[in-house]
Amino acid sequence: MAMLDTIQAILVERLGPLGPIYAVGFLAVTLLALALPSLLKKRADPLDRLREENLARQRASAETGLPRLRYNSRADKLDKYSTFLEPQNEEEFSAIRLKLMRAGYRSRSSVRMYHFAQFALGIALLVAGVLYAIVGNSTGGMSSTQMILSIIVPGAIGYYLPKYWVQRRLQTRQGEITNGFPDSLDMMLVCVEAGQSLDQAIIRVAAEIRAGFPDLADEYEMVAHELKAGKDKIQVLKDMGERCGVPDVASFVTVLIQSASFGTSISEALRVYAGEMRDKRVMRAEEKANVLPTKLTLGTMMFTVPPLMIILIGPSVYGIYETLQKGAF
Template sequence: MTTMEALQLMLTDMLGPNGPMIAAGVMIAFFGLAFIPMILSRRDDPIEKLKRQQAGGSKRDGKKEQLRRKSANAKLDKYKAFLEPQNAEELSSVRLKLMQAGYPSRDAVRAFHLAQMVLGIGGLVLGVTYFILVKQTDASTTKDMLMWTLGPGAAGYMLPKYWVTRRVESRKEEITAGFPDSLDMMLVCVEAGQSLDQSIVRVASELRASYPALSQEFQIVAHEMKAGKDKAQVLGDMGERCGVQDVSSFVTVLIQSATFGTSIADALRVYAGEMRDKRVMRAEEAANKLPTKMTLATMMLTVPPLLIILVSPSIIGITSFGAQ
């Protein structure tokens, strides 16, 4: 008898048939109640406390300060020690992935981990409830209990990560599809006499309906340039946020053009032509893959009916001959 079986037998003898589930519920409740006081008893950061004291005064001043600070949800900021990775590299990695998924808010990392925690606990509670009310029988084993209780909790915990990953992939595909058109529009604007900043603003407004993700990136670049941020750094941040090789190469071309003093219009013309050719090559590659992908479906849908048509008369004839 293994340790788990002995423990399950002991709990069954002490608490009845639902002994293991009662023990699991008590442990979850105990850890939850132990976790809440730790959060509530967390001390404020002295620097944050000093900032609040310096920003104190009348209620009107407090409201103005709150309006100026758009960083945040105060409730999430209170629990940031539990909703943010303590490792700087891990925090930077999660923040970059969320930015690539289209969530540039400063509270995105906290909201992501909060969603993981809430959905994980919710899935665990639903799994326990479902197992007790529906699936539990006298023949249920410890393996069944763990599968039906821990499975929904793990699925709920992984759901935000799956959603963010899918968002990153779909956003990269959208940016890749719309980038050649944006370069053509930017080339037209530059050749018409507009500066690079003005052309970026115009392209962002024109792409809002067809490629909203790419339009959002150009809008961020335009706002950062208006705020006085260094142009090379702004473009580099755009390439990092998009996570697309074409955009990173385009940023490198613009930075080199500005560094060496060459014409931006010439650089855009050459690079826009390369992007158009690359889009045609991607379309041809997808078209060449199509026959291979259709082979299996074609065989599954055509071979069985063909065999039925060809072999059925022979089978019927043999059966009739054997019956005679």
């Protein structure tokens, strides 16, 4: 703190009252100038040729008046900044891509948009913090600690806000999948026992549960589309378990893979596992019900005991006060 006060005193002495603000602004401009070359630099992408061919095909379709099969999204404008916005490490890229897929963001530019949101919000709130520090220093005279905190804290909030949003979305989505999974297994068991194949049962279940559990319906539809495309069934089921990130779904995928590998009845495996999922859902509900009294204890003590004590002891305290007042006179 002494060092910061010394630096602030030197800046105020040489640059005036707004010297610390000028110094912070100069530092920010310097960092942006250093980051611009790496931001604008782009490595040669082997898919550039394919993009050029697509652009040429789109121009040809525009000239001929035929409808286009694919439209460019606004996120494609960030392609030239992909080197800056996307992790270059394959493991980091795969981890953040998997996290976004589990949160429900499956577009090919989701990682790029995620990092762009972090960068844009961080810079925007950092600039807002600088403006607030300038106004506060010119009107009320902020200390160096308050000035630094008013600049750094908004920038940190803007940077971590997309991460918090994605984490909350991931938890909400996984909770919805966990709640709707037992019902979907019961429907799938009914469809299989009615004579439908597993692929047809998945399609029917996806259509039936969409009103109540749209995220789980999307997962089932993706499984159905991948199976129709000819992808290996075991790999499709493994991908579903990895995308959901829910232990119940991963166990269900393991049961189906073992049933397909050993040639056992799928309907019997579904019946046993559906019963286990129903029991597990009841256990989760009982667990929440058992925890509820413990959570209500603090509220009960705060809002029940003080009024009760006032009702019980209040008249006695008032009577003692009146007695002392009469004795004093």
